[in-house]
Amino acid sequence: MNDLKLAPPGTPIVLEARGLGRSYHGKAVVSDVDLAVPAGQTVAVLGPSGAGKSTMLRCLAGLEPIQTGSVGFQGGPLSEAGGRPRSFHGRIGMVFQQFNLFPHLTAVQNVALAPVRVRGVAKEQARSEAVALLDRVGLPEHRDHYPFEMSGGQQQRVAIARALAMRPELMLFDEPTSALDPEFTREVLAVMRDLAEDGMTILVVTHEMEFARRSADRVVFMAEGRIVEDGPAATVFEQPRHERTRQFLAQVLGE
Ligand SMILES: Nc1ncnc2c1ncn2[C@@H]1O[C@H](COP(=O)(O)OP(=O)(O)OP(=O)(O)O)[C@@H](O)[C@H]1O
Ligand SMILES: [Mg+2]
Known part of the structure; x- marks a missing residue:
C-alpha cells in the first residue's frame, strides 16, 4: 500500500482504518477510508471545510461509533462497524482546537x-x-x-x-492552531515539530500548509468524506495526482 512506502519495512502500524464509514441520519460523512499510520510517522490531513476530517479523527480516536469497516490500534481492535468503540484513554492523546x-x-x-x-x-x-x-x-x-x-x-x-x-502512543490533533493568532500558532507548531522529531506518531488535521509540507512525512487529502490522495508530503504538494487536490492547493496556497 502507498501508505507504507515511507516507513522502513517492518515498522509497526499504530493505527489502521479499513473501509471506515460514518454517517449521520443516513447521510455518509466519511466513506470507505483506508488509512495506516506507522509508528513514528507524522501524517497531516488536509481538506476543505465539511470534508469529514474531524469526524474521521473522532472515529479513529474511538469517540464515535462507525457504520462500516473497522479501526485497529496497536494490532488490536478499536472499533468495529455497529459496535461500541473500545476506549484507549490516554494511550491515544487528543488535542482539539479548543483547549478545554x-x-x-x-x-x-x-x-x-x-x-x-x-x-x-x-x-x-x-x-x-x-x-x-x-x-x-x-x-x-x-x-x-x-x-x-x-x-x-x-x-x-x-x-x-x-x-x-x-x-500516549499516538497523538491526534484536530486543527490545534485554528483558534490562535499567527504568533501563537508558531509556538504550538514548534512544539508539535519537536514531538514529531522525537519520534511520536502523529495524525494532525491542519490548515497550516507550511507545517504539513515541512514537518509531515505524509499528507492525506480528504474531500467529500473520502481520501482522495495519500502520499509523501513533497509529492502531494508538488505533484498532486488528482484535480481535486490541485484545486484545493491552488486555492489555499494561491492567496
Ligand atoms: N454530530 C453531527 N451530526 C450531524 N452531522 C454532522 C455531525 N458532525 C458533523 N456533521 C456533518 O458532517 C460533515 C463533515 O463534518 P466535519 O466536521 O467532519 O468536517 P471537517 O472536514 O472537519 O470540516 P472543518 O474543516 O470545517 O472542520 C459536515 O457536513 C457536518 O455538517
Ligand atoms: Mg473539523
Missing part, C-alpha cells in the same frame, strides 16, 4: 490530574512529571498560572503537555 483546560486548576494541576486519577501515579511524582512536561513545551514560568492568565498558544501547549502526561 480546567479553568479552576493551574497549568501543573491540569497536567498532573489524569496521571493521578487514571494511571494511579503518586501526586508528587505526577507533579514533577508535569513540571518537566511544561518545561518541554516551553512554559517553565507558567506552572502555577491558571488558564485565564495564559495566552491561547500557552493554553494549547498546556493541553499538549496534559495529553503527553498520559504517555
Whole structure:
C-alpha cells in the first residue's frame, strides 16, 4: 500500500482504518477510508471545510461509533462497524482546537490530574512529571498560572503537555492552531515539530500548509468524506495526482 512506502519495512502500524464509514441520519460523512499510520510517522490531513476530517479523527480516536469497516490500534481492535468503540484513554492523546483546560486548576494541576486519577501515579511524582512536561513545551514560568492568565498558544501547549502526561502512543490533533493568532500558532507548531522529531506518531488535521509540507512525512487529502490522495508530503504538494487536490492547493496556497 502507498501508505507504507515511507516507513522502513517492518515498522509497526499504530493505527489502521479499513473501509471506515460514518454517517449521520443516513447521510455518509466519511466513506470507505483506508488509512495506516506507522509508528513514528507524522501524517497531516488536509481538506476543505465539511470534508469529514474531524469526524474521521473522532472515529479513529474511538469517540464515535462507525457504520462500516473497522479501526485497529496497536494490532488490536478499536472499533468495529455497529459496535461500541473500545476506549484507549490516554494511550491515544487528543488535542482539539479548543483547549478545554480546567479553568479552576493551574497549568501543573491540569497536567498532573489524569496521571493521578487514571494511571494511579503518586501526586508528587505526577507533579514533577508535569513540571518537566511544561518545561518541554516551553512554559517553565507558567506552572502555577491558571488558564485565564495564559495566552491561547500557552493554553494549547498546556493541553499538549496534559495529553503527553498520559504517555500516549499516538497523538491526534484536530486543527490545534485554528483558534490562535499567527504568533501563537508558531509556538504550538514548534512544539508539535519537536514531538514529531522525537519520534511520536502523529495524525494532525491542519490548515497550516507550511507545517504539513515541512514537518509531515505524509499528507492525506480528504474531500467529500473520502481520501482522495495519500502520499509523501513533497509529492502531494508538488505533484498532486488528482484535480481535486490541485484545486484545493491552488486555492489555499494561491492567496
Ligand atoms: N454530530 C453531527 N451530526 C450531524 N452531522 C454532522 C455531525 N458532525 C458533523 N456533521 C456533518 O458532517 C460533515 C463533515 O463534518 P466535519 O466536521 O467532519 O468536517 P471537517 O472536514 O472537519 O470540516 P472543518 O474543516 O470545517 O472542520 C459536515 O457536513 C457536518 O455538517
Ligand atoms: Mg473539523
